[in-house]
Amino acid sequence: MSILAFTDLTKTVAGGRTLFTRITASVEEPESVALIAPSGQGKSTLLRLLALLDAPTAGELRLEGKAASGWQPQSWRRRAAYVAQQSVMLPGSVAHNLSTxxxxxxxxxxxELAARLMEAVSLSSTDWEKNADELSGGEKQRVSLVRSLLGEPAVLLLDEITASLDQHCKLAVEKLLTEMQAAAKATLIWVSHDLEQARRVSSRVWFLADGSLADCGTEDFFRRPPSLAAERFLSRQGRNEDAGEGGP
Structure with a gap:
């Protein structure tokens, strides 16, 4: 039984543009997958489809062997939790958010578990009675992650969740999540623009481009790109990084 699977998934958006057509992949055991794509190819949309926050134009989604049509959306989202880049805090305190x-x-x-998770993401000194709206963007991202982890999901759908974090906090979040995955407590699907992060945290890559999805091992993806589109993407990213390093 697969943990998460999608078959012949197609998504057409407003204006008639099709982001991807008949893409198929599955996760058979807890693992960490990096979802990589050039801008505008639909990686965040795919993540939202996997969270049942959006509906596919065609195709089938399955979670823990059961088709999406057989789940209540709230129950599905508890098992496959979506953590957004722009974290939304519920009105009230940090504690109120953590107990959602x-x-x-x-x-x-x-x-006790909430306190351990807050410490693991470098938020041990946070005042739990503080209004959650007063947190910084990076603090909100981490509180949102802890809030999701407390639901003990089988799958975490992570949409650029470290984008607002400094290097120390980014590595703390990565450490927590990769340790959880290694203990077979969750499958992780990461959307990230940071290719070094993707290489650090994943054992597998889903590369989305030109309406198709390539599925391969992480090191295979970086050493032997699975398509011309992937080869061009990695080459372009490398040039961008070189230009950044040479800048002021």
Whole structure:
């Protein structure tokens, strides 16, 4: 039984533009997958489809062997949790946000686990009574991640979740998540523009371009790009990095 799978997935957006057509992939055991694509190819859209936050034009989604049509959306999203780049805090305190899953599902709030997770993402000194809207962008990203982790999802759909973080906090988040994945507690699907991060955190790459999805091992992707589009993308990214290093 696959943890997460999609078959012949197609998505057409406003204006009649088709982002991708009949793409297929599956995750059979807990692992870490980097979802990489040039801008505008639909990687965030694909992540939202996998969270049932948007509907495909065609194709089938399955979670833990069960078709999306057989799930209540709220139950699916508890098992496959989407963590957005622009984190939205609920009105109220940090503590109120952290206890969201407990309130939604009528389960006890594990304050001890929440404290350990907050420490792991370098937020141990955060005042839990502080209004969550007063947090910085990077703090909101990490609180949102901890809030999702407290629901114990089988799949984490991570959309540029370290984009607002400094290097120390970025590595702390990576360490927490990769340790969780190694302990087979969650499958991770990361959208990231940071190719070095993608290489660090994943064992597998989904490369989305020109309406198609290539699926390969991470080192294979970087050493032997699976398509001309992937080869051009990596070459362009390399030139951009070189230009950045040479700038003022």
């Amino acid at each position: 899953c407990s309130r939604l599902h009528d389960t006890p709030f594990d304050r």
